[in-house]
Amino acid sequence: MTAVRTPLVKPTRLAWPALAVVGALVAAALVVGALVGPADIGVGQVLTEILSRIPGVGIESGLSEIQQDILWSWRFPRVVLGMMVGGTLAISGASYQGVFRNPLADPYLLGIAAGAALGATLAIVSGLPAALVVPAAFVGGIGAVVATFTLGRTMGDRSATTLILAGVAMASFFTALTTFVQQRNSETLREVFAWILGRLSTSGWTEVALLAPYAAVSIAVMLSYRRVLDMLTVGDDEAASLGVDVNRVRTIVVIAATAGTAAAVAVSGLIAFVGIIVPHAVRLVAGTSYRVVLPLSLFAGAAFLVAADLAARNVMAPAELPIGVVTSFLGAPFFVLVLRTSRRSL
Numbered sequence: 001m002t003a004v005r006t007p008l009v010k011p012t013r014l015a016w017p018a019l020a021v022v023g024a025l026v027a028a029a030l031v032v033g034a035l036v037g038p039a040d041i042g043v044g045q046v047l048t049e050i051l052s053r054i055p056g057v058g059i060e061s062g063l064s065e066i067q068q069d070i071l072w073s074w075r076f077p078r079v080v081l082g083m084m085v086g087g088t089l090a091i092s093g094a095s096y097q098g099v100f101r102n103p104l105a106d107p108y109l110l111g112i113a114a115g116a117a118l119g120a121t122l123a124i125v126s127g128l129p130a131a132l133v134v135p136a137a138f139v140g141g142i143g144a145v146v147a148t149f150t151l152g153r154t155m156g157d158r159s160a161t162t163l164i165l166a167g168v169a170m171a172s173f174f175t176a177l178t179t180f181v182q183q184r185n186s187e188t189l190r191e192v193f194a195w196i197l198g199r200l201s202t203s204g205w206t207e208v209a210l211l212a213p214y215a216a217v218s219i220a221v222m223l224s225y226r227r228v229l230d231m232l233t234v235g236d237d238e239a240a241s242l243g244v245d246v247n248r249v250r251t252i253v254v255i256a257a258t259a260g261t262a263a264a265v266a267v268s269g270l271i272a273f274v275g276i277i278v279p280h281a282v283r284l285v286a287g288t289s290y291r292v293v294l295p296l297s298l299f300a301g302a303a304f305l306v307a308a309d310l311a312a313r314n315v316m317a318p319a320e321l322p323i324g325v326v327t328s329f330l331g332a333p334f335f336v337l338v339l340r341t342s343r344r345s346l
Contacts, residue, residue: 018286022299026083029306033079036310038318039070046071077202081267082309083302084208085200086274088215088264090301092257093275094282094293095222098229099250100160103283104335106275107261110167110254114174115144116265120195121178125185133195134210134266141262144174145254159236160250198269198324200309207267218260222294225253229290271305271324273331278304280334 034046041063049061049071063071092107100109108114119140123133145167152166182189202208228249231239236246265271278301279293286292305323308330312321 018282018292018296019299022296022303025303026299029083029303030079033082033306033310034071034075036313037070037075039067041067041071073204074202077205077208078200078309079306080205081202081208081211082200082306084211084215085264085268085271086278086305086308087298087302088211088219088260089271089274090278090297090304091219091222091294092261092264094279094290094297095225095229095253095257096275097279098232098290098293099253100164101233101235103280104276105164106273107257108171108270108272108275109164110148110258111144111171111174112141112258112261112265113270114171114178115147116141116262117196117270118174118178118181119143120266120269121181121192124191124195125181125188134207137195138262138266140174141265142258144170145258145262163254194322195269196324197322198271198327200268200305200323211263211267214263215260218256218263219298221256222253222260223298225249226290226294229253229294233288269322269324271327273327273335274301274305277327277331277334 031043031046035041035043045061045063045067048059049063049068052059052061061068089107093105096105096107096109097103116137117140120133120137122140123136128136148163148167148170151170152163155162155166182192228244231242231244232246232249234242239246261275279297282293282296282300286296305327308326309323312323312326315321315326
């Protein structure tokens, strides 16, 4: 009998130290994100204000009502939204890379970005209220992935390669539709591109509340399959011989990652490269085991996107760069690095 190869994963000795480091980065991102803005609020005041909201502490922050409103109605919602979007995109990217055994896979692989862009574009050019752009983008992203799965099934081959090719085809089709709609409605191009280039603008906690249930469920599902993703690294046939229902696992993980990504994209627009930069950086530091990569990507992605948002707000202040531009500036050279090292990954 031919021996089954064991998954090619690096040791996980760095898991807990690395988790402590990324946890500290998330805490630092929360505080720094709350500090940055036109209104001058000191770090001590921010920390005291956070502590004052903890029941039983009994500390008064000394902030005025206006300063408290700035923190809790504008700055904290934006930081929390950035953490949720960044963490969701990063762990979704890592999960895609696991099920497709490709470190270059990202959350937009199956057409989510193209479908969401079409949905948002149609909502904007139709003159619908701004509140309906989010659900339109979500439906468009989910619809594109459903179309990808349908196309993949009609090919009679349920392999990962077929699904990826179907995703490329559907992404091209939805992108062409989006371009056609934009050309027919040139007066709305500025508003459409403002959404497509990504942003973390909030109107309080509304966007956070919209994203939270999708992010929570999808992240929980992806984390529950992190050990199975390690088994998939040996290949579909070998994993099946170990008792893994490969098609079922791939479908569940892709659905979870897709739902989380579609919800994140719907509230933030298209933010590129987070799903590639963060998981690959985690692999370089903590090894390739998905038991480590997934949870670390979640926290590192949260801190990374808040840092990118801080750069977007301050590089050209008082003007604000689209956050998608910042992540693309960082992601393009990093993508070249991943491409050069991908044969040595996984």
